């Protein structure tokens with residue numbers, strides 16, 4: 075290959091043998107559009123990797139990061155160190171989170187934060203004298219990143235390969251709170267530490283919870299003293315029309331994990347909002363330390379990006395806008411359900427959706443989602459191929475006209491693939 079790095083850069087989740095002939099090298103971006111190095115324009119139908127919620131190229135965020143880099147480029151917050159953006163960001167997030175008395179632990183991304191929540195759940199139970207509570211439960215189809223804990227909390231079997239990296243992890247069905255309750259009893263209510271829940275499951279296929287599931291799962295956790303850890307990495311910062319997504323279900327978790335949209339991707343940052351009760355042993359008992367922390371926790375430039383992003387989301391009322399757009403996106407995806415390559419649409423809970431591809435065609439065609447992705451890309455829109463579906467999560471700045479453009483590109487791409495089969 076001719077471009078620099080093309081023989082050396084290993085892409086995540088990629089068939090590197092195939093990437094050599096299908097690489098999309100992006101050069102620039104503005105609002106809902108990105109351009110490749112040949113100046114071809116694409117609609118960003120996925121907000122990059124579910125994160126560019128405020129849209130690309132926002133001067134306010136870029137300027138905030140630049141200002142911060144000029145002032146205090148980087149300094150760690152281990153021990154007694156702090157910086158103004160980290161302190162302010164913790165307050166802003168705690169004030170918005172549906173978590174009682176939330177304390178905020180900052181990391182570099184979603185996987186870091188899942189590791190933090192898993193380790194803290196076990197550390198909390200050691201601290202309160204229940205050290206046998208070590209079991210972590212997760213749902214089938216779940217995706218919690220690819221760090222140590224995320225790799226075992228993976229409800230997508232392929233993502234567990236090479237593990238397990240930590241013991242005492244078990245899976246429950248994704249849609250049945252009764253089975254969660256039974257699983258807690260089965261493993262021993264005195265043994266289960268935490269249950270991890272994505273409000274709408276993202277990478278597993280954009281699976282909204284059945285009616286009443288989230289509330290019933292939260293009740294099961296409460297009944298058995300199990301910590302509820304909500305993974306809002308995709309669902310937060312407007313994707314479900316609220317700050318952390320879980321507000322929609324009227325549930326107050328023990329911990330909420332966030333990343334992605336918190337900075338709209340302008341800087342890598344994630345974290346966990348932790349309830350006062352779970353934090354208490356570490357905040358109130360002298361000498362009890364949570365021995366954990368990534369180097370870039372509280373990185374001032376990343377925190378500046380998050381503060382500016384929160385400001386944009388609020389000033390432009392993008393959470394409200396997300397709620398307004400979820401119906402129009404759902405209508406358009408549903409209008410594609412009559413296509414022979416489509417089995418059904420999943421949408422309507424948040425500005426996020428998926429088209430489940432037809433099982434018969436998928437059986438006949440290797441990597442049908444990848445083929446649909448490529449055909450839609452050739453028509454000027456980027457969507458996300460998943461295991462047996464394709465996903466949509468545009469920036470919250472998109473308009474209905476943009477959604478029309480997207481749906482036309484998708485229908486055209488589906489037709490192209492259908493004709494070729």
Ligand code: PLP
Pocket residue numbers: 182183184185186188217218219220272276277305306307308333334344
């Ligand atoms: N949790 C969820 C729900 C995710 O979708 C992701 C990433 O897509 C993660 C955790 C991991 O985040 P990161 O890739 O920043 O480590």
